[in-house]
Amino acid sequence: MPSVRFRLNGVETDIEADPDRSLLEILRGPFGMTGSHFGCGAGECGACNVIVDDRAVAACNTPLWSVADKDITTIEGLGSLEQPHPLQRAFIAEQALQCGYCVSGILMSAAALLKRNSTPTSREIKEALDGNLCRCGSHNRMVRAVLRAADAMAAG
């Protein structure tokens, strides 16, 4: 079995696995990182979004071979209760979800946006999140939360 190397949440990692398997399967299976959620398996809903080299991508249709030597950040690497990412603080402050199944993918899309644009407008946030579906209708709260996080990051 070939081995694929990459950095996962800042840690150099390698795994022996079929390189055609999806990144999502590898994260949720061997790595036990279940924060990235399976929603459709076709890259249509964004529930499994992770950041690969600064870009948010759907892990379900990202083959393992394509992330060789790349930097992968998952929701598990975004922040923790002890050291939350400003987005996580903001989503709590805005109570920006209902069921929350889509939220880890949305946080990753938003985090990728804030890396390339630290002062996004509402419209830019909506565009960045357009590949993420939310079925409970929490969209507007999520946009407000991303704006709040951007403000907090600007204030340092």
Added chain:
Amino acid sequence: MNQQASSTSAPKFPASLAANPKLSSWLKFSCNGQVTVSPGKVEIGQGIVTALAQIAADELDVDISRIRMIPASTATSPNEGVTSGSLSVQQSGRALRHASAEVRQIFLQLASERLGVKIDTLDIADGTISGPGNVRTSYWELAEEVSLDRDATPGAMPKLAPVRVLAGISIQRIDIPDKVFARQRFIQDIALPGMLHGRVLRPQNAGAKLTILNDARARAVAGLVAVVRDGNFLGVVSKTEHGAEGALQALRKSTAWSNGDPLPDANDLATFLKTQPLESTIIDKKTATFARTSERTIRRQYTRPYIAHASIAPSCAIAQWDGDRVRVWTHSQGIYLLRADLALALRLPADRITVEHVEGAGCYGHNAADDVALDAALLAKQAAGQPVRVQWSRADEMSHAPFGAAMTIEIEADLDASNEIVDWRHAIWSNGHTARPGRAAQPALLAAFELATPFPRTISTNPPQANGGGADRNSIPLYDFPSWHIESHRLLTMPIRTSALRTLGAQGNVFAIESFLDEIAAERGEDPVQFRLRHLRDERAKDVIHAVARRARWKPEKPTGTGYGIGFARYKNTGAYCAVVAEIASAEEISVKKLTVAVDVGEAINPDGVINQIEGGAIQAASWALKERVRFDRQRITSTSWTEYPVLRFSEVPDVEVELIQRPDADPVGAGEAAHGPVTAAIANAVFDALGVRARHLPITRDSLIAMMETSR
């Protein structure tokens, strides 16, 4: 001091508590200074667990951080039926409030004896009970001396609204931190020791029979534990999820199925619905006190398509057998009801089945959560005591879960010479709106229809009006028309599987009634807000309409291509009042720019939670109204992905502004389904305001409007 209700008559004994009277089934004090609360209702993304924690903390006078909410289980929890119908805070909240008040009183009584002071001199602060002379004890010190394994009594007096501290405050939801830090709360994320993975292969065509099965290739896939077949039920169990997927794909290629049952013509649902065998019920009749002369009659037909739950997560369950006992982990809305159907389908006494609730993704009614639980139990039977996790595919979730029923609604009104309504007739053609598990002598679970000894397919029915009705929900006008006749025709065939989806028939009926009223008001040249107010007698109804009109500055000047419309309903005619003003823009497609909503849910226990539910309901309704329609050809459901079943996206979502009318003295009612009907109607009325075309068929798309314009020409 001891702030109990001072009124002399005890409040009505809550039905949920009467059915589950044992106090310890609702709450217990644990030795570590916590209170464990175990309601029978479940979290489905609506924030109920937080609202219930607020109620218990309030009645017991403990800090909310001491409340630990236990997920429902048939092993321990009260049986509260199903978490649906926007009834959780009404039913579970009242029961828990009452039980907590009684428990508080029991402890005060005991504290009074132990401390030697009069009960009415005692005070409770964060669970510490203190009295004059600095005497003190606590719930936890006394807990060992009190058995709560006793029945609640009708006499307990919950606190009156003004002395509640937490009710009416927007406490942050207790489940949200776990969700933003991705700590495991979802059933999809759970891994039990030794857990295997299962997948079920379903035919594309409903009712198709398995004609050829060659499982050699599936058996060759690494990790395979079993290929399970029972009649037309076919699945695999593997050591890994990857292996289960691989075996499923191999099996798919080496099976053949019969054609199955034919489906209706998706482009002419009205004809289909009106030509099936029917059961007709008169829902309500009102006779005029004095008959007025009718000058003319107008009649309009409205339709709504089948709508999918399309939960963001595919349904999932875990099952584990131990001899002739089985334990099932599920995101079902009704653990006891599911257990009853599992007992029927597995031909097992119910007491050998334990069903435990674990959160899943947002749930908007009877989706596949229950079906997959039986799938897991059937596959796990072949797994020698190891737990088996089964997850549906996206395509199965979109095509095999029950749908919200399609509806055709016709309203006819007799008008007098000044276009005032003198008689009103409303007729509905639709499949039943519920086939929930646990309510019949036959199971309502998909795999049960597929077994070698199959159970008959459940034909959906409608709950009675006393329970809010089904297809007929919200069909009886709240307006003071002199007379009316409301009739519902339920289909006795069911080629497309339907069951409960948010609001049942209310979205369709409110859309029809509010659209029709708007049309009559326009013919009269009367402002639609004034027209509605003139026909309402209920002050709370008028208040939400006044509030939304004020908030939306009704009626604003409109630039070309913009339109404003209003819609109103009281959900189930007994629940939340909700009025909506929609602002739409018409360009290539119709887009909703803004929804202004006024809502009255009585006492809002958690106001931000209510607003969150209303916002979510409004956005979901906009998605239904503009986009959603289950697609099918004559053999199979074709909308099996998000591409073929599009929903509203971030860039398409309207601004939503909610005004909450707080009424601390009125019983709390749910909010999750209040907005759907009024939002749908407000959008349709705004389309007319912008384009002069009446949108009578959902979803409202460019194509459906062009078709309307052509037929009205």
